[in-house]
Structures are given as C-alpha cells and as structure tokens.
Amino acid sequence: MDTYSLIHTALKTDKGYSKIKIGNTAIGNGDFAYIAGPCSVESYEQIFATAQEVKKAGATLLRGGAYKPRTSPYDFQGLGKEGLRLLAKAGKASGLPVVTEIVQIGDLDFFEGIDVIQVGARNMQNFPLLKQLGKCNKPILLKRGFANTIRELLLSAEYIMAEGNENVILCERGIRTFETETRNTLDISSVPVIKQISHLPIIVDPSHATGSASLILPVSLAAAAAGCDGLMIEVHPDPKTALCDGEESITPEEFKQIVLKTNNILPCCYKPRGINI
Amino acid sequence: MDTYSLIHTALKTDKGYSKIKIGNTAIGNGDFAYIAGPCSVESYEQIFATAQEVKKAGATLLRGGAYKPRTSPYDFQGLGKEGLRLLAKAGKASGLPVVTEIVQIGDLDFFEGIDVIQVGARNMQNFPLLKQLGKCNKPILLKRGFANTIRELLLSAEYIMAEGNENVILCERGIRTFETETRNTLDISSVPVIKQISHLPIIVDPSHATGSASLILPVSLAAAAAGCDGLMIEVHPDPKTALCDGEESITPEEFKQIVLKTNNILPCCYKPRGINI
C-alpha cells in the first residue's frame, strides 16, 4: 500500500495513542466517550430535556443535528443556524460539550458555540471541506463513508491533519452490503485494524450501523469489547415522535442501561499494546 | 417506495424523454454524446492536442479535470482555476463544449467558460452543492456515487431540479463490490431501469467503471446497446505519462475506433418506448 508510506500524521508513532481533550472531558487513550442525543434538534424543550437526561444517564457529550443531509430534498432538513444555537445553549445548561454536523464550509462561522464538528459519512471525501476543517482549532469527528475503505478513512483524516489540525476522532458507522436485516453492516474489525495502524481515537455509532433500537445494546457492548474509544448513540425523549430516525432511537432510560452495562464491560475489553489505562 | 411519490421533476412525464442542449450539440432523446478528454488538464499543449484529436475522432464534448478529488492529500490535485481557463480555451479552439468537475460551491464563479458542470461520485450527496447548482443556468452532469442506489441518484437529481435547473444528465460509473478484476462493477441494468423511471438522459463512464483501457471498447458497446445516451471516456495523447488514471486512459486513435464501432451499433440498440429517433 504505497500511498500509506506518504502519511506522516495519522499513522502510529512512538508517542502512543492520542487523547483528544474536549472541555472537561476527553476521547482516546483510555478515555471512553458516551455521545448521546437526538438525530435532530427539534425545539429547545426537546434538546434541553434530552441533555439533562443523558447527562444523568452518563453521557459525556451531547449530540444533535442542526444541518441534516437527507436523501430527499422534501424531507425535514434540520433547523440550521437556530438548531446550532439551541444545541449550544442546552449543552451549556447541562455542562456537556456538544457535537454536531457541518455540511458546507460556509456555515463554519455559526459553529462558534460548538465543541466538536462532525463530518458525516456522505462528506468523508468532501476534500475542500476537510482541508478547511484542518485549519480550524476544534476537534473533528470524521465518520467513515458507507462505501469507503479503512484506508480511505485514514487518508481523509490525513487531509485534515496535513493542514495542522491533529484533533481527529474517527467513527465507524457501518458499511453497505447485501444484508437487509440491518440498515448497514457494522464493520467491527475496523476498530482493531485502526488501532494497529493509527494513533487516532475510533468510536462506533451503533444507531446508524444497525438502524434498530433493539440492537443498540448488544452492538455497543461488542464495539467496546473490540477496543473502541466511545459510542455515539441516538437518544430521543420520545422516539415515536422523532422527526427523523425514530426507529433507531432509544429512550434516555434505555441509554442509561447501555452506559451501565458498557461501564461494566470496559475493564475486560480489548486493549491494544501501548494504550494508557 | 414512498419518497418517490414526492418527486415531481425527475420522474417520467407524458412529455417524453428530455434532450439537454449544450451549444451546438445535445444529449438525450435520440442525441448520443461522446465526451472525451484527459483525467486532468496538465498543460495547454496537452489539452489543446487532445481536443483537436478527439474532435476529429468524433467527440461531441471535451472533458478534463481542473479540480481533482483525490483519495490522498499528497496526490496531484489538479491545476484548479488555471486548469479551467486552459480547458475553456482548448474547447473554444476546437469548437467543442467543455465539461469539468466542481468540488466546492465557492469555485462556481470560475466556471463561466465551462458549458457543463460535473458533480463527481464523491459529491453525489453533497446536498448544499446540489442546491446551489440548482440555481445556476448550466447543465449538470451528475455521477452516481459508488455506493449509491439508483433511487438515491434520482433523489440527488431532484435536489438540483427542485431549485429550478432541470438540465440534469445522469452518469453511471460503476459501483463497489467484492470483484477485484475491475476497479468498479458497472451496473449495466441501471441504464434501462432509469429509462423506465425517469425522463433524464443517462450516460455511462466505462473508464472509471472498469479501470482498464482494454475493457473500454466492449463496455462502451454494451452501454450503448442497453440504451444509454452517451459515453464519457478518458483519452490522453500519451496514457503512459498521464498524471492520473493512466492505466484506464486510451489514445485518441483507440477512441476513434470506439466511436466508429459505437456509431455502427447505435441503430440496433435498445430504444425505450417514447424515445424520439
């Protein structure tokens, strides 16, 4: 794999695994993150209530979509700038740093109150966006495209890092296959493969990977066991009324059970050599 | 397929198949396009020479990359704005309309001399870009993402058309599968499937679909036979020295043979009911 030889930043170094600091919390090299919140910010009441409840349940970061990339132009596209404002406010009120997705570089100015900027699966190879994010000083959560290889994911991280921003968190969220029982197929092996190649933290998104609320718990435990550095889970106070992704959203109470069980399993999970515990 | 019911523009209408006019040529509803040129514009000499030769060989449009989305940040990224200028100049000199890829909306101002704007496979679901292109008055060549369904391709076309720009040309360029003998797997059935659902022209790119110069001829004939409205082929005056995609590029002489043989086969190809010949 010749192109790999050119990578100087994303690959493993003798400095060990990276820990990305975000406000009063961190991801990587022994710090396990629980990122929770609704698919999209719908109202201040909704995001504030969710923030309070996931915080109590053990979340370390709050997520919520403001700009939603939707397959159809006629589907709900998110609250945009106003969504960012509500999310930041709810984050402050709950004491949780917030993460949300950017879909175009022109919106970057509105992200001032946002702690971690997410690049979604569809934008993993939006190289101009990656380059610009490489010039900002916020951590970037980079999701794997649903038909991209692990190698391509690392090279997209490299686009960001080559511009100077080394705070990149990778996220496995499932790839497209012929199997139809789940929305995507979670590539669980990608977690240890990345641990062997790269020093970057890698988290797992069981919500998009499975598309089914009843599979979030077992897949979360599996992801932790494989050595990932955190989970990103869609939590909605009332999944049945969610404006998007309701079928894969869980309640704050279900999320609490997942945090408890994942915390229980963490001491027994896979630890790559050289990780700090 | 519920979301389809919302689509009003991309789907078939009783007005028959669309013909997209581009300068003195057209694509669709009986007009077959030959789009040829190098993967990337390398110099004026290179693009001028290619333009002259593909014109003589039968090309109806000239292609050439100025902004190149590359997997690695350390690979050649194209000549950018200067590439656009050289391409437009070579197009004018040869009398061929030109098509080239846009990778971010901020570059749109530089595309004044460009006749058709291409959205590459990696940007098929870059929705903000699609929306902006829906507001411009140039035809858009929309390539299918390598892991996107036909339905998603049509919904991405809908993003452009819902903003008012109905001049969308679709392009099948292969999807990702487990097969490794070819770079991608050309989904030949997508051509007649789209003809049954949509009035938009659909062309095929055998260069990216196969990744191999020796497969361009048979796959071009197959694409024409299946009823597509044109071919987009990478042609380089000296494939061995090409700065990118040399292994799938063909010479102008090979391109000439493909045009001749495709022209021969066209009268016998599949014609969906209602097409104008």
Place this chain on the structure above:
Amino acid sequence: MDTYSLIHTALKTDKGYSKIKIGNTAIGNGDFAYIAGPCSVESYEQIFATAQEVKKAGATLLRGGAYKPRTSPYDFQGLGKEGLRLLAKAGKASGLPVVTEIVQIGDLDFFEGIDVIQVGARNMQNFPLLKQLGKCNKPILLKRGFANTIRELLLSAEYIMAEGNENVILCERGIRTFETETRNTLDISSVPVIKQISHLPIIVDPSHATGSASLILPVSLAAAAAGCDGLMIEVHPDPKTALCDGEESITPEEFKQIVLKTNNILPCCYKPRGINI
C-alpha cells in the same frame, strides 16, 4: 495472482477460442446460443408447448428445471426425475438439445437424455460435484456464484477440466450488491475480462441477473454487445401462472423479439482478437 499460474486448461492458449458442440448446434468461437425455456418443468403440455414456440422464435437449446434448489424447504422443489424425462421428450419432439441443472451427483444416472448439464450458482464451489462432472462426457454449463469472483469461476471450471472434461460453458448471472432495483447486479465487464483470460465460451443469463421481465431485452443486447457467446432466458407460455420466477419470465412472443433484435446487433458486437467469425 499466483494460483492462476497453475491453471493449464481454462486459460487462453494459442489454439484460439473453444467451440462446444451440442448435437446439431454449438456455443462459442462465433456460434451464438439462445437457450430458452421455463424456470421449472411443470407438465408435459407446458414444456412441449414452450419447446415448440421457442424453437420457432429462434432458440437453439431448450432449458427447464427438474431439480430446483430453493431457498426455503417449503417452496416447490421441481418434478425431479419425471421432470428430466418430460424435458428430454420435449427436446426430442422439437429437435432442440436440452439443458438442465444437477444438484447432487447421485442423480447423474437420470441425466442420460440430457445434452448439457448445468451447475447452478449455489453449487459453483461444490467441488466433489465438479470433480464428478469432470469425468462425464457431456458439456457442463457452469454458472457463476452470486458472490464469487471471476477468478474463482475459472478455478471451478478448472476442477471440471482437470478431470478430463474440457467442454465447459461459463455463465454470468449477476452478483449480489446493495442495489435493490434489480434482483442481482449483472457484472457486464466479466464477459470481456473472461475473453481476455480464457478460451472458454461465456453466456449471460439476464433473467436471474435482473429479476424483471421488462429488463431482459436491453440487458440481452448489452450482453451480446460485450461479446458473450449466448443468452439463457426464462420463457414461459403464461408467466403469470409460473410455479417459480414468474416475474422475470417472458412470453414466447417477447422472446422472439429479443432473438430478432439480438441477431440484428450481433454483427456490430465486440469481437475479441482471434475469434472465428
């Protein structure tokens, strides 16, 4: 590809492309086959009527399933031995050689009246079956498994040929991908790839590849254009009442149109160097 170096029979030789003789017809090296008939033999009336009609329409071989490998044990499994007898009788009455699938080696004795033995996609890597068929003196129609590579297909052919039976006909019938508009994704490039590597004839099955009657014509023309040596198409006198695969079956009249249009296109199709015309 090291294992390829071991292949001595399936790979290209300086003897040119193979022509497989079957009764008064042949497949390969310039002889184009039309194999038609129902998914399964249902009764003598049905198979006899089909045989007469596809013969008139231009078929060169008659197909019909007697042993049906079905995903569910509760689906119709075929008439078995009696189906073989009816098929052979209808073949004789119409003057068409017959082809049908074997699913276990113990049934081989019942295949005396059968001209070509088919190995289905699910048995492409049933190596004991392949070895035994390598010892019989009938041509073998070997279908590509729906998740097997071209290389694996050739190595399965090699299993048959290494035992002495060099009369192997390959068949592309689509592979599994994420696309759901069609039953499988026809890998059209596999036809010229195989022509470049192997001397064996390769035919295409558009019925299983697409799963949709309305796609058979365009995909048949595409397959011919890409250089294949024949088509295998499911034809049923009354598709709506078919015991299996009715939605992809066409009528004898539709089959006739496909033969006419394919015959028209054949002179313009891709011919690999060295083929005899």
Place this chain on the structure above:
Amino acid sequence: MDTYSLIHTALKTDKGYSKIKIGNTAIGNGDFAYIAGPCSVESYEQIFATAQEVKKAGATLLRGGAYKPRTSPYDFQGLGKEGLRLLAKAGKASGLPVVTEIVQIGDLDFFEGIDVIQVGARNMQNFPLLKQLGKCNKPILLKRGFANTIRELLLSAEYIMAEGNENVILCERGIRTFETETRNTLDISSVPVIKQISHLPIIVDPSHATGSASLILPVSLAAAAAGCDGLMIEVHPDPKTALCDGEESITPEEFKQIVLKTNNILPCCYKPRGINI
C-alpha cells in the same frame, strides 16, 4: 417476510433458547463453546499435540479439516477418510468431542467417530446435503455462506430441521464486501438479530472472518459481548508451517489468552431475554 411464516422449527418458541448437547459438553442457552484446532489435519502428531494443548488452554471441542473445499483443484485437499480417523483418535485421547466438515453426502459413513458435522460456507445452500443431514442423529454446525443473508441461513437450518434433526448450531464467519483490510467482514449484528428471531445457538468464527491472527482476540471479545454462544478458532502448533490458512492461525498459547480474556468478559456480555444462565 412471508416465507418466514412457514418456518416452524428454527424460529423462536416459548420453550426458550436451545442447548445442544455434545458428549460431556454443550452449546447454547448459557453454555459457551470454545472450538479449536488446525485448519486441516496434517498428521497424527500434529492433531494429537494440538488436541492436548487446546484442551489445557480451555477448548471444549476439537476441530480439524479432513475434507477441505479449496478454491483451486491444485491446492492441498485434505487427508480425507484418514484425516477423519486421526481426528477422532486425537479427540478420544484428549477427551474432546470433535467437529469436522462434510463436503458430500457419500462420505457420511466415514463420520461415525465424529461428534459434530460441519457444513461449510460454500455448502450452506447445498440443499440435498442439508436434507440428508436432517436424517442423521448428530449435531450439525451450519456456517453462513459468505454472500447469504441471515434469513437464508435460517431457511437452510430449516432444511435440516424439517427432516427431523433439530440439533443445529449456526455459525457467523464473515461476509464479502469491498473492504480489503480483512479477508471477510464479520457481520457482528447477525448475532443479536438471530437471538431475536431464532432459538438456535449461534457461534462466531473470527479466524475466517478476519483472516489475520492479530485480530482474533479483539474480534472474539466483540463476538462474546454481542451474545454469541461460542467461538471457533484456528489453532496450529506452528502456524508458519501450516498447510493452509497459516496467516490466520494462532498458537495454543495465544488461544489460551483468548479463552482467559473471553471467560473474564462473559459475565458482562449481552444476554437476550429468556436465556438461561
């Protein structure tokens, strides 16, 4: 999913999850299996030594291939009948029940000394073989085909069970995707999906799923965490000299570590409602 409604045996019942008894051990409903041994039986010394060592390390069953389905006819095909004899002997000497693959029904008589009969991925839809195994009185280990859906796996189990043999153990071993860093892509979600639909035990084979010795530990822990009922792992006393699959085989010492760590994690793993612990 209409066909599912026909399944009466593989689906969940109010009798809870099944436990399959094999000699002095069991798989399912709380009993976790460790199946270990070489890809293929090479000699009595090799299989005897392996049996002794994996027994000490915690294995509950011994595996070893006698009939090997190989992609190329020129690769090592296994010791056959003699391999079965050596495996049975080593199993008896070590006190471990043995499991090995059958590739054709004619070999069944030689399997008398074998405790569990394996159906490999390539034979998952070899329906005549499944039917015959449904009439024998030994437990069947049914591996998922590398391009088969979960639904098809259950329907193949149904082929066996409909004939009277309800002792079926399912095995997930990875599916084919575009990712090339691993040999296959382990579909980890299949474990909880099957737990929700079926009462049958499901084990995981991390060796074939990943194709890489260094990934066996993390993937084993993930599989256990997701709720599987056992692991099947290729162990060879000297992986570098293995006649097949050496790159994915681990040493008995490495296997011991995996058993220890998996035993540690088991109490914290996912338990579907209704399982007996």
